[in-house]
Amino acid sequence: MSASGSDLTPLVRKLESIASLSVEERQAVESMPATVRLLDARQDIVRDKDQPAHCCLVLSGWTCRYKLLNQGKRQIFSFHVPGDLPDLQSLHLRVMDHSLATVTACRLAFIPHESMRELTIQFPGLGAALWRDTLVDAAIFREWMIGIGRKTAFGRIAHQFCEMYLKLEAVGLAAAHRCELPITQVDIGDALGLSNVHVNRVLMDMRSQGLITLRGRALVIEDWRALCAAGEFDPAYLHLEPGAS
Known part of the structure; x- marks a missing residue:
């Protein structure tokens, strides 16, 4: 099912929580092509070693990044809520080095990588906002490391x-x-x-x-x-x- 402009509003809200967007930038985000899918809880969205061609936007529900270790032990790296792009790194890293799964039943939008790249070229401010989002993501990882370690x-x-x-x-x-x-x-x-x-x-x-x-x-x-x-x-x-x- 194709997404409507209002479907991508959670992404606008998320980006505006960490950066300022112009009216044109908001409209550009909401007009991106995307396919909406519904997934049940505890379903993989993209797996370790996959080579996705889309970025996943959480519209409703919760997701998590994780990796399975020997004997089925699981390490969760992060939790993600509506507005998050938990696999944004797949835009530049061709092969996934972890998995992404639903925690609850989710409504997800899949945005083609090519559309994301075009967006960042046409609207450098949005490219900077997405870059800022990845930097905040890294800051959250550092805080989790401190917690687990100390x-x-x-x-x-x-x-x-x-x-x-x-x-x-x-x-x-x-x-x-x-x-x-x-x-x-x-x-x-x-x-x-x-x-x-x-x-x-x-x-x-x-x-x-x-x-x-x-x-x-x-x-x-x-x-x-x-x-x-x-x-x-x-x-x-x-x-x-x-x-x-």
């Missing part, structure tokens, strides 16, 4: 919750310290190098300390300052534009 389990999970909330808030998908959180304890463990038992224990501690409430697939951050302190969370690395949400 923070406690409590600190890692606190940091991840703060990060995901601000990413969702920046694109208008969270407010008042409440947001969707459809990832499982196994997902959290696979992202942060923790066992399911350890994740469960930390979440219980966070609840007992009045930091968070988990209601089904929703996260309520009851004490933002305390959670930020626990995770040593400084949002500067997200490089969000003022008033992005």
Whole structure:
């Protein structure tokens, strides 16, 4: 199914959360050709060693980057929400060095690489915004490395919750310290190098300390300052534009 202009609005919101776009640039993004597909949860979108010809834009739902190790062990590198282009690097790196999969049921738009290249040539400002997006992505990787290498389990999970909330808030998908959180304890463990038992224990501690409430697939951050302190969370690395949400 072909995408309409409004289908690509999440990408506009995402880029405007980290850069300023002109009216012409917004229109150019929304007019790009794209094919929309619906995928169930836990489905691969693109696999390690694939050579994709399209970039995947998340329109709804959550996705993750991951790699499988020996004996089926999984390392999640990142979670992605509406507006993200989680395989943007495939525009310049011909072969995938990891896999991309849905976490929840997703609505995805696939934009041909050639269209993305034409867009960046015709609108250098958009090329700079996409480049900025990859740099922010790298900054997030660095923060995750610090967490896995040096923070406690409590600190890692606190940091991840703060990060995901601000990413969702920046694109208008969270407010008042409440947001969707459809990832499982196994997902959290696979992202942060923790066992399911350890994740469960930390979440219980966070609840007992009045930091968070988990209601089904929703996260309520009851004490933002305390959670930020626990995770040593400084949002500067997200490089969000003022008033992005």
